[in-house]
Amino acid sequence: MDASSAQVKVVFTTNEEDLVLPESKRQLLVPADIKRYGLSRILNSESMLDTSSPVPLDFLANGTFLKTSIEEYLKSNGLSQETTLTLQYVRSLLPPVYEASFEHDDWVSGVDVLSSTSPAGLLAGDAAVNERVASASYDGLVRIWNPSGTAIAVSAGGKGEGHTQRINAVRWLSPTQLASAGLDRKVVVWDYKEADDDFSGTLKPNMELWGHGKNINSIDVNGSTRRILTASSDGRVGLWSASKRTAPQADPESLPSAHNTKRAKLSNAGSTAQRGPLAMIPLHEEAVTAAIFHPKDSTVAYSASLDHTVKTIDLTTQREVSRLTTMHPILCATALPGASLVAAGSSARHITLLDPRESAAATAAMTLRGHVNMVVSVAASPENDYSLVSGSHDSTCRVWDLRSVRLASSEEGGGSVSEPVYTIGREWLKGKKLPPAGDGAKVLSVAWDKTWGIVSGGEDKKVQINRGNGLLPS
């Protein structure tokens, strides 16, 4: 054994209950030049964990992922080689692999996925659920795609049916229903029927929901209660019923027929049923950018707005319960089911994790920094409680691990800060430098599903699918 292979004493710890090492094996002398892969192999060996199939592991040293060899880590942190290093091992996030791109005619503003593991697919119970992607585009059309990249169904555009202007968001209500909303201030509930050959389908508007005065920025659905939440630029959050039967009649003043404009006549030509909101809650001074259901409690919702606040809404009384004020306009939000946090993407290029609970000591639990442009879409991981993906105007999606935390310097405003684990660029850029200001490649929407992987759509008129093969094995 020559002098270069010095040994370092490490202590392995973990929070994963199924991977706990016996007490006696936790301390180990390892060569100093070993890297993540070597450590992972050591832990997977027969003498240690004795796993049936190797579990790729990542190692957190002092809150940051070990990316270099232990020796270099110690050197860069100014530690002696004689110190005992505590390594927390976690299941590895594997880099997402590019799968496919689905071409559109115009910018893709919203994507949602349907699979047996998606929220809408889970509603179907035991029935077989096809894997589908719904995309909303700026040309006013909703498209349904199968995994091989064929557009199975395209909504009718223009004349009376469907959207007359760009669509901002689309969601699966159930395997046979979708809801979409956009600049023309209405929510359209679509009936989706698929032919038996799996290669063709039809999208028929079931009903139109009218009530907002301006552009609808995002929608969220709760499949079990069949409720829809919309966030609009008029500062209001709309609560709607997705079934024609329970939806109230629309306020005639809000319908386009109330105004004798040419455009109104055009859009009124269809025969789709028109319904109104269950509740229209004026909450914000400025445009509401996101309204989301609480992941577990369907009577609670969160709304995020450009006026820097995130509010908790009680949907039964339709009142604001509490509000969280941040420093920047918020452009998107999603709830993290496990951590009871709300991840809010801001125009100041970061994601803030907000704790909306009354008991929380600090409102901002963590800040995720790394994007270089506005963060317009976030999605929580479907499999665990500590990772999420965000889509930004800087043409990237970034995957974050909330366990990798460090304390922020005073320049960054203090608190905890995390950096992205993976950055997913647009495939057609072929790893070139980021275009300035995300020019031509902005990501506008991102969704994360266990089956599909990370699905993102953007200014490049493409839906891009990235799958981590066993990205997060169970």
Place this chain on the structure above:
Amino acid sequence: MGPSLPSRKRKEVSEVVESDDEFDGAELEGILSQSEDDDDDVEDSQSDGEEPELDEDEDEDEDEDEEDDVRSGDEEGEGINGESNSKNKPDVDGEADDEPNYRVVKDANGGVRYEYAEIDPVYDSDDSDAQGPVNTIGNIPLSFYDSYPHIGYDINGKKIMRPATGEALDALLDSIELPKGWTGLTDPETGKPLNLSQEELELLKKLQMNEVPSDDYNPYEDMIPYFTSIEEKMPLSAAPEPKRRFVPSKHEAKRIAKLVRAIKEGKILPYRPPEPETEQEDKYYDIWANEEAQERHVMHIPAPKLAPPGYDLSYNPPPEYLPTAEEKDNWEKLDPEEREKEYLPSKFDALRKVPAYGEFVKERFERCLDLYLAPRVRKNRLNIDPSSLLPKLPRPEELRPFPTVCQTIFKGHTSRVRTVAFSPDGEWIASGSDDGTVRIWALNGHQEWSAQLSSADEPEPVNMVRWRPSKDTFILAAAAGEDLFFIAPPIVSDATEQASRDVLNAGFGYATNGSSAAAATTTADGAKKEPPAKWSRPSASLVAKGVLLKFAVRSAIKTINWHRRGDFLCTVSPTGQRSSVIIHTLSKHLSQVPFRKLPGLAQTAQFHPSRPYFFVATQRMIRCYDLQRQELVKVIQPGARWISSMDIHPGGDNLIVGSYDRRLLWHDLDLSNRPYKTMRFHPEAIRAVKFHRGLPLFADASDDGSLQIFHGKVVGDLMENATIVPVKMLRGHKVEKKLGVMDVDWHPKHPWIVSAGADMTCRLWA
């Protein structure tokens, strides 16, 4: 949108109308002209880059005033003269009356006797011919009459009065016309002035000139010689020469013998003995000989010590100090002055083989020169921290938020983008370009709407787009060439669009400036007056796109600005001469020219954000008019050569001005009409300046392709001045044909700014 909201807002608006006594805009036509009447010179000719000389007008005014003063003074003078003339006239008449110059009195015998009035010996009186006074007192001294006022008696037995001696008037008269021979002396015999005759004067003159006084005396008479000059032929004596003149002198022989004896004895030396040369050693001075040991003073600097000799100076240095052949060669090739060392280390086996050091004397000499001549001065370092000289400004990091990076690039225009504007709700951006289109974008860079305002082949550049500042309508005003278009883009809710259409169509009932009204607006002399703008519907294809109304003025519109209530709109067309600044009333489709004459080329105009003031910027001045009282309130002189743009702080008390001569000027309107701060940070002209409506930020756009963001905090109380801190330089726009960033606009709420570039893009910075 619920029905209650618009009505409430409308109510608010109407309340505002009642509460602030605003100008009603009913008659703006020429209302601001009377204040301009005296400014006759219009700077039309100065568009070719000549410096407009606005001061001229004022100077002329002053000159006129002065002339008036002088003239009035003359008139006063004439008045005085006239009066004095009229006073003099009666006196002259009185003198002209003829009266007998004698009186009749009784004499001693009771007979009649004529007594003549004393003749006044005035100038030109006849009496001047009479002989001078004669001595009537005989040959007695005049002093006998000293106690009397008279001197003797005349032929009539009257006293001859003593002449008025020393009387000032006489003396003055005498001094004016001096009689011949006047001396200023008094003749003691007669008591009269003593005059000298010509001969006496000449005599005196000769005496004065040191000449011979009398003519008879001749100072240069012929010389009579006493001795003759003629040489005699015969000697006076015939005696022979004496013997002693030939015989040697014994006395001399004796003296020579004496000298010879002295030389022989050595008493007299034939040459001077050489002096001993020992004294020459004293000529060398030891300048430090008398140096006293000085106490250590702060300023004392000891002479630098010579470095001790190193190994290379040894006669037997270690081999590593010895130069190689190449080094030696190099050293020898070098100029003696360029050599690093004066010597080359060399090795000798024994000390006895060391030759004499040839450079020794020279080296000592140079050392002495160093010590003696090289000045040794303690250098006083300036103990001023350079950072303390800078003004204390907060760090830019503390002044967040402000835009820092480009977030969106808006691509689509096919020519340079001239103008850009955020909609009042901050969700849309409108841009106008040289390609003749107006485009509306979402903030993420998606083009939502566009319209070609003029023909695509020969597009009129869209010089300015501005949104109507109201949230319940969605109206964009766009200036293309001489036309101004009102656009209600069909991208908002039907209720809003309907409201916008109603606002635009409301004025068609009035049709004041339309074709029917042309007859109504005639001037006093009956001539038909062309309305300043013609309001009409644009072509059907444009109406279908949402362009609902337009008007045309006489020359190309460069700037438009809305009044905050959205009913008035001012347009500025710099080449429009008389009608360069026009105020339009949207609700009546009425256009009025508030200035009959404008001093200078109007560049931009703007309404005050809260008061009924109207700011008009010409090339060098900004004038502020009160539209309600119809008067000039203030003239602001930024000191810029050519103002390009201005913006008024939403608080209303501050103003920023950008100029083509690269200056950005901040004016405090309460403080002075001169700029509070002048900033020259751009190497090229500044095209646009803009205040943020809510945050303490402002920005400028320059032809060097950059924007500068400033933090400009205005404090309410008058004691504190505004804090201005440059916080960020935003670069990204490319410079094309020397044009960089053409326009900027702030988001109404957030610290986001959008810029229009000559590189055919707009950029959003956040």
